Amino acid sequence: MVSINAYVRQHFSPLDMQSDRAVQAKYRLPRAEIQRLITPVSPHIRCNFALNPEVQLLAVLRFYAVGSFLDVVGDGTGLSKASVSRSVAAVTPILLRHARTRIKMPTTRDEVRQVHQGFHPVAGIPWVIGVVDGTLIPIHNPSLVDPCWIGRKHYAAINTQVVVDHNGLLTDIVASYLVTPVTNPATPQEERFNETHTRTRTKVERVFGIVKSRYRCIHRSSGGLRLSPLKCCRVIVVTAMLHNNAVRVGADEPPPVDDEEEHSEDEAPNPAPRDV
Structure with a gap:
């Protein structure tokens, strides 16, 4: 039976x-x-513990989708929880190697122009190259005792900040091209600017919802990533890359998960509009 x-x-x-x-x-x-x-990553995946590279990759993709080792085991693939865990640990760094080419800011004049034109109809703000926001990715690791991972909401999480373009692609983290809202608007013009700023920012909030629904392993409903902080960071980047792949090929959006969105740690309970 074992050999079969x-x-x-x-x-x-x-x-x-x-x-x-x-x-x-x-x-x-x-x-x-x-x-x-499968084609570019298979040569780098070791064919060990009686699992071929394709089976390992599919087990990892399924884990990203559901966020539970036991759910992957329960799919009837014949894999043990330990096998799935080893696959995630082995394959995630290999997928991470491709993230730099799949998550990137527009660089050419034509790419920048397309993003500008894509954002302008949203609320009329010119020269927007991306919208910036942060979100908390919950992690759950019983051995994690460092209080630096515990936020003001009293659970361990990784504070993640991204830039999103007009197509819903995650493009990168960036410190320039920032347009900030007026802190204390005193004129009708400033109030209208803040309103349009908020309308533009909703783009990134919607993308956060899609990514977390597509890959439940980074959604709070999964109970948090049960990996070390370093491995959690790798998974977060890889799921962002896979989301971009899905968007580029026109994959169906997943059904939404009803849950309170986890905003970044530097966001106040009743925040003003964030940077664009």
């Missing part, structure tokens, strides 16, 4: 047994995009 299971894990592809709709629902990416992802 080992053979199946080495040669069986879970993708072959599922419809296109089921593949996208389960792994959050279309079949063709997963296959394109």
